[in-house]
Amino acid sequence: MNIVVLNGSPKGELSVTLQYARFAAKKFPQHSFRFFSIAQNIKRLERDAAVFQEVMDAVKEADGVLWAFPLYFQLVSSQYKRFIELIFVRQQQPAFAGKYTASLSTSVHFFDHTAHNYIHAICDDLQMKYVGAYSAGMYDLMRKTERKRWLDFAESFFDSVSRQIPVARVYPPLSTGTSIFQPGASKAALDADGKKILVITDEQNQAGNISAMIKSFTGNFRKEVEVICLTDIDIKGGCLGCCKCGLDNVCEYAGKDGFIDFYNEKVKKADIVVFAGAIHDRYLSAQWKTFFDRSFFNTHMPTLIGKQIAFLISGPLGQIPNLRQILAAYAEFQETNLAGIVTDETGSSGEIDLLLTELAGKLVRPIADGFMPPMTFLGIGGRKIFRDEVYGMLRFVFQSDHRYYKGRGLYDFPHKNYKARRLNLMMTMLTKLPPFRKKFLKMLKDEMVKPIRHVADHK
Numbered sequence: 001m002n003i004v005v006l007n008g009s010p011k012g013e014l015s016v017t018l019q020y021a022r023f024a025a026k027k028f029p030q031h032s033f034r035f036f037s038i039a040q041n042i043k044r045l046e047r048d049a050a051v052f053q054e055v056m057d058a059v060k061e062a063d064g065v066l067w068a069f070p071l072y073f074q075l076v077s078s079q080y081k082r083f084i085e086l087i088f089v090r091q092q093q094p095a096f097a098g099k100y101t102a103s104l105s106t107s108v109h110f111f112d113h114t115a116h117n118y119i120h121a122i123c124d125d126l127q128m129k130y131v132g133a134y135s136a137g138m139y140d141l142m143r144k145t146e147r148k149r150w151l152d153f154a155e156s157f158f159d160s161v162s163r164q165i166p167v168a169r170v171y172p173p174l175s176t177g178t179s180i181f182q183p184g185a186s187k188a189a190l191d192a193d194g195k196k197i198l199v200i201t202d203e204q205n206q207a208g209n210i211s212a213m214i215k216s217f218t219g220n221f222r223k224e225v226e227v228i229c230l231t232d233i234d235i236k237g238g239c240l241g242c243c244k245c246g247l248d249n250v251c252e253y254a255g256k257d258g259f260i261d262f263y264n265e266k267v268k269k270a271d272i273v274v275f276a277g278a279i280h281d282r283y284l285s286a287q288w289k290t291f292f293d294r295s296f297f298n299t300h301m302p303t304l305i306g307k308q309i310a311f312l313i314s315g316p317l318g319q320i321p322n323l324r325q326i327l328a329a330y331a332e333f334q335e336t337n338l339a340g341i342v343t344d345e346t347g348s349s350g351e352i353d354l355l356l357t358e359l360a361g362k363l364v365r366p367i368a369d370g371f372m373p374p375m376t377f378l379g380i381g382g383r384k385i386f387r388d389e390v391y392g393m394l395r396f397v398f399q400s401d402h403r404y405y406k407g408r409g410l411y412d413f414p415h416k417n418y419k420a421r422r423l424n425l426m427m428t429m430l431t432k433l434p435p436f437r438k439k440f441l442k443m444l445k446d447e448m449v450k451p452i453r454h455v456a457d458h459k
């Protein structure tokens, strides 16, 4: 069986993820493997048609394709994202159609599911036969049980290919065809009250819906709002995954391009940040992905704390709940208030105009000042994962995160609440006694609400 491995790590041969694929190749010598360093060679793949064609030809000849990638900002790296865009732009879908496929990632499990959902949906769009996702922890391969688990998955993948199992499409095709949005007249009625508003976009085409939405949105303010296009910033490339930033947040690109200054001087210093972009396949553009990946020089620390943020999206966001979750989680991780997301997918131009006016008002209303909603599972779960990783194995790599987490009291375990510890011990013992247990279960509901009811009644 011929298996093609599409390596999505910008580190190429030094990829952790690649070692999992290499391990499987060694353990299943009856199959032949071809490895392609996709993310690391993205510039060549873009520039040199023959290099790109070689990958397409290998995919065409393959019995199975393995998407092997590291998690980057809840998805794949910007370089891998660009490769996926190229497949569609260059109309290479036929090379992938009908091929059996699976995805493999390594990560710390922060939004690994959204990355696999994305790749699964892309495989469905390519009419591939997607048989499963394997999300490994970075160093799982060092453990015997995890090696077996991975080999079992790989074997089941090969078995699916050899038996040509039936596979159902999970993600329905996107129905596109948004109509042209015509912004209404500028209202110029809102005062930003000295707050700095920054709109970031990736749209070069000033005739597109995103530019029109930005025009309508910014037209609500009396004073001009700063709009920056990512294509006007000197960005030399995507994140290289080198993790040099871990020690003290100095990026490998420092002094080599304009991204870090842009992020520090514009994004961090704004009070309100509006992200505007069109959907490309099942995410925003690779250009936007580069923005998120490159902001990793701030490692696992939120940099937009207390800001009001919003998204203006052109395209079928309503059909991609995975992307909506990614945006919501980004807002929570950054400790911002996501004031809203306005899209052009439904409603007339007039209705979209009204939504944009409402959003503009919401962002600058005094009540929005410093308001931050409580986090959901997305933010709380994510923060705990990073906290545990930085406290544990990754501390010496991410030293600045460690200083920050320690300084902000984010290492809140094991807790020192001795009252709770004593109570837990005593109650655990007492509930072993049948008469007490009976009484306890009878009182439980009353006792659970008692302290909170006291606050509600008396504060």
Ligand SMILES: Cc1cc2nc3c(=O)[nH]c(=O)nc-3n(C[C@H](O)[C@H](O)[C@H](O)COP(=O)(O)O)c2cc1C
Pocket (backbone or CB within 6 Å): 009, 010, 011, 014, 015, 016, 017, 018, 069, 070, 071, 072, 073, 074, 075, 106, 107, 108, 109, 110, 111, 112, 138, 239, 240, 241, 242, 243, 293, 294, 296
């Ligand atoms: C820019 C960047 C973004 C990352 N984002 C995530 C993430 O969203 N979730 C996660 O669990 N790990 C994330 N990681 C960690 C990598 O996925 C992890 O280290 C992976 O094992 C690296 O694999 P590789 O050596 O094959 O590139 C990120 C790492 C980098 C450098």
